[in-house]
Amino acid sequence: MNIHEYQARDLLAAAGVPVPRGAVARSPEEAESIARSLPCNSFVVKAQVHAGGRGKGHFQDGYKSGVHLVKTPHQVRDVASHMIGNTLITHQTGPEGKPVHAVLVGESTDIARELYLAIVLDRSSGCPVIVASQQGGVEIEAVAEKSPEAILREVIHPGLGLQPYQARKVSIFLGFPSTGLRAPCRLLHAAYRLFIEKDCSQVEINPLAVTKGGDVVALDAKLGFDDNALFRHKEIQELQDPSQEDPRDLAAAEHHLNYIGLDGNIGCMVNGAGLAMATLDLIQAAGGKPANFLDVGGGASEEMITAAFRLLQGDPAVKAILVNIFGGILKCDILAQGMVAACRTAPPRVPIIVRLQGTNVEAGRKILKESGLPLLPAEGLMEAADKAVAAAAGKKGK
Amino acid sequence: MSVLVDANTRLLVQGITGKSGSFHASACKEYGTQVVAGVTPARGGEKFEKTVPIFDTVSEAVAATKANASMIFVPPEFAADAILEAADAGIQLIVAITEGIPVMDMMRVRHALSEHSCVLIGPNCPGIITPGACKIGIMPGYIHRPGNVGVVSRSGTLTYEAVWQITSQGLGQSTCIGVGGDPIHGLTLQKAVEYLHADPDTKAIVMIGEIGGSEEEEAAEYIQSRVKKPVISFVAGATAPPGKRMGHAGAIISGGQGTAQAKIEALKKAGVHVAETLGDIGQEVVKALGK
Numbered sequence: 001m002n003i004h005e006y007q008a009r010d011l012l013a014a015a016g017v018p019v020p021r022g023a024v025a026r027s028p029e030e031a032e033s034i035a036r037s038l039p040c041n042s043f044v045v046k047a048q049v050h051a052g053g054r055g056k057g058h059f060q061d062g063y064k065s066g067v068h069l070v071k072t073p074h075q076v077r078d079v080a081s082h083m084i085g086n087t088l089i090t091h092q093t094g095p096e097g098k099p100v101h102a103v104l105v106g107e108s109t110d111i112a113r114e115l116y117l118a119i120v121l122d123r124s125s126g127c128p129v130i131v132a133s134q135q136g137g138v139e140i141e142a143v144a145e146k147s148p149e150a151i152l153r154e155v156i157h158p159g160l161g162l163q164p165y166q167a168r169k170v171s172i173f174l175g176f177p178s179t180g181l182r183a184p185c186r187l188l189h190a191a192y193r194l195f196i197e198k199d200c201s202q203v204e205i206n207p208l209a210v211t212k213g214g215d216v217v218a219l220d221a222k223l224g225f226d227d228n229a230l231f232r233h234k235e236i237q238e239l240q241d242p243s244q245e246d247p248r249d250l251a252a253a254e255h256h257l258n259y260i261g262l263d264g265n266i267g268c269m270v271n272g273a274g275l276a277m278a279t280l281d282l283i284q285a286a287g288g289k290p291a292n293f294l295d296v297g298g299g300a301s302e303e304m305i306t307a308a309f310r311l312l313q314g315d316p317a318v319k320a321i322l323v324n325i326f327g328g329i330l331k332c333d334i335l336a337q338g339m340v341a342a343c344r345t346a347p348p349r350v351p352i353i354v355r356l357q358g359t360n361v362e363a364g365r366k367i368l369k370e371s372g373l374p375l376l377p378a379e380g381l382m383e384a385a386d387k388a389v390a391a392a393a394g395k396k397g398k
Numbered sequence: 399m400s401v402l403v404d405a406n407t408r409l410l411v412q413g414i415t416g417k418s419g420s421f422h423a424s425a426c427k428e429y430g431t432q433v434v435a436g437v438t439p440a441r442g443g444e445k446f447e448k449t450v451p452i453f454d455t456v457s458e459a460v461a462a463t464k465a466n467a468s469m470i471f472v473p474p475e476f477a478a479d480a481i482l483e484a485a486d487a488g489i490q491l492i493v494a495i496t497e498g499i500p501v502m503d504m505m506r507v508r509h510a511l512s513e514h515s516c517v518l519i520g521p522n523c524p525g526i527i528t529p530g531a532c533k534i535g536i537m538p539g540y541i542h543r544p545g546n547v548g549v550v551s552r553s554g555t556l557t558y559e560a561v562w563q564i565t566s567q568g569l570g571q572s573t574c575i576g577v578g579g580d581p582i583h584g585l586t587l588q589k590a591v592e593y594l595h596a597d598p599d600t601k602a603i604v605m606i607g608e609i610g611g612s613e614e615e616e617a618a619e620y621i622q623s624r625v626k627k628p629v630i631s632f633v634a635g636a637t638a639p640p641g642k643r644m645g646h647a648g649a650i651i652s653g654g655q656g657t658a659q660a661k662i663e664a665l666k667k668a669g670v671h672v673a674e675t676l677g678d679i680g681q682e683v684v685k686a687l688g689k
Contacts, residue, residue: 121501123611123648126508126582141653158505199502228474228647229500258645273579273645274553274608277634278676281658284637285675293638295645326555326562328538357562359538381677 001225003239004048006104008223011198016190017205018183018217022106024048031080034105035073042108043070045079047088049098050244052222057090059083060097066090069108076105099243109219114207115174116140117188119195121202122155128195130154130162130188132170136207162192174208183216198236199229248292248315255307257294264289265319266392267312267350269305271296271330279324282381288389291318302338309342313349320391322384323354332356332364340371348374351391355384400528401548401573401593401600402491402517403467407532410435410465410489412456412472412480414446419471422495422536423450426469429533435459456487467491469525469534477521478503485514492584493534494521501647504582511584518584522646524554524576535576537561545570547683548594550587551606552579552613553646556634556676560604563680569687572600579646581611588617595625602628602687604679605670607661609635610649614661622668628686631665632673633658 003011006024013019021038025031035043047054047066054066059082066088068079080103089097114137122129132152135143143150152173156162164185171184187208195203201224209219230237242250252259258273262280266288270276276295283290292315296308312321325335336356343352355378356364368375376391378384409426413419414436423446427433435453436446442454453459456468468489472480477496484492499521511518519526525535529542541558543565551557557576564571575590577583587605594600603625607614614633621629636658638644640651651657665672673682 121505121581123581124613124616126505128505144653158502158509196502199500201501226501228498229502231475232500260642260644262639270555272553272555272558273649274551274556274606274634275559275676277553277608277638277644277649278556278559278632280638281634281636282675282677290637293642293644326558328536328541328555328558358541358558382675 001227001230001236001240002050002244003223004050004102004241005046005220006048006102007239008221009104009218011194011223012191012218012221015194017187017194018215020106020109020217020219022104024102025080025105026102027084028077028081031103031105032073032077035076038107040107041071043073043076044068044106044108045070045076045083046104046106047083047100048102048104049088049093049100050241051088051090051092051098053090053092054088057088057093060087060089066100080105101243109209109217110212111209112212113175113210115210116143116206117174117191117208118202118204118206119192119200125155127158128156128192130156130166130170130192132174134175140206156192161196162189180214187216198233199226200224201226248311251311252294255304257296257304257308257311259311260293262290262292263317264291265317266388267291267315267318267321268324269294269296269308269312269321270324271326275324275326279322282385283322283388286382286385286389288385288392291315302341305335305338306342306345309339310346313346318350319394320350320388321352322388323352324381324384325356325358327356327358327361327364331359333360333367336364336367340367340373343371343373351376353378353384353388353391355379355381400531401575401597403526403528403532403534403573405531407467407491407534408432408434408463408465409467409469409534410437410456410459410463412437412468412470412484414438414450414452414471415441416471416473418495420446422469422471425539426533429539431532431534434463435465456483456489460487460489465489467534468493470494470496470521472496474498474500478507481507481518482510485511485516490516491519492516493519493523493525494584495523495525495536496520497522499580501580501582504580508582508584519575520578520583522580522583523578524557526573526575528573529571537574537576541565542574543570546572546599546601547604548572548597548600548602549574549604549606550590550594551576552587552608552648553606553634556606556632559676560606560632560679564604564683567680567684569683572597579648581648586616587613588620591617591620591625591629595627600627602630602683604683605629605631607631607633608646608649609633609638609644609651609658610646610656612656615664618664618668618670621670629670630673630679630682630686631670632676632679633661633665634676636662
């Protein structure tokens, strides 16, 4: 799950990580009054969307950049009035962009040095790891590629947690003088506590700034959360902003379907995540493009299959649907009955190719055949993908 | 011979009174697995299907029934505790089926288990089966056939696909292991390959991977230096967009790491027969075995 920058900032501040002064505004008036309350003579106004690359982005109406530096509260108001209610397009949002409903108004910081700090999970050791670099303000992948020696990875024992000597080691690597380790060490402990307490999948502070006055502050931060742990974090669940999500994803979540919207035209319905992934690969190997990833799970009910069908049929981009089911616990005849029922309530708008295999497959195929519905059967995996690609292109399958 | 489970395995089921737990305990029993006990706190003294005694704790169950393997269906909130309880009671093989366990919980469990000699399979996995002898998990039993091909996979339905193709070619399986789709789990692909390589009845190994993490690469390194048996592989997610979790919590390409292309390249370099598409696994096995 993702949250907005201002929400990440509030969580960091509450955990004890220093952040620049400022607050979120949902109207130009509010933005101006926040600016007036800040004791500074230069302000940053940042559009709040779930995407990176805001500074280099542009708005739907041509207004430039989602991050502005201005001198007066009046200018803050003016910038906010351009951003709020507008749509920001960056290299991460796709051409449709993301709607801006709020801006973060903050004091601008005199930066002496920009550092990088992140806490993530290291899969191979099964431990949290602190990733630190003096080269902040740029993407860490770029640093890793050009100068891997500029990155420190400090693995934390999950039982013992971050040890003081480790915090000192990271701070020294980040270039803090040995007499000035207290502030960065305190910040590291606070960030680590946040990572553990909120079941984060990542805490990334980039840049972590050292100001000309010598203070250490988190200028921008990205927090990610483990979806599996949201049940014990109601306060994090409440931070969700549906306006930033793909509407197809939201509809799928309502029916507990494992769905990811993609940009092709072949809708897929598959049981099992691995098989669903392999089905996307098959479609592309056959020269087509999938419209989605959809795993209905091993024990899909008739109600779930109906919902899945409705979702695929309701997507205007979908020109053909490929159903790929390996019947294990979910028996093919039960699935076929569910599909027939779903087609009766919502008649098919596009060709549907069905590949069934596994438990009670003959009975399942018979049910589909006798239903009289325009379903195209397929036995082989590649055959199914070929038929789906042909159907989406408007050709009759062989 | 087989790997980790055989006809002598004595299985207990944690969460046997739940909906999935009872359904699959029944299915395993029907397949021929010795299901000797169930555990559900506060339900001790009852019987499952009139024959299998239910206990409040794993240690009581082990003392009374000599269970040596556990299958876990406990809900995600309590699953980490269930794994630790099984390990503490001396269970040697723990198969965690539960999907949706918080990563932090699994992080702590994995460290705690490093002090035990037990093997953890999963979580978020289909389980393990030695066809004709013992099934611990949620896989459909009938698609399997006793034979000489060992199978290890990160995905449930992809394992079934591979197994079905192998069976349809007139071959069979020695042992099939699903290691699970979570980023932090017990048995790794490499360790499973080690077990299958050491098993004299396994003549070929099928390893099914997917995007995310680096277990396929690690296994490839081991295969290159140690494995003499033919290894056939398939990696799912070659066309998955980066940054998106593809159903499994662990199936994600992040920061350019964990792509199918990198995995396939490492496997090919190690001399593994990589199936181009999912439908080719069965034929690749036949080819590799020279039949």
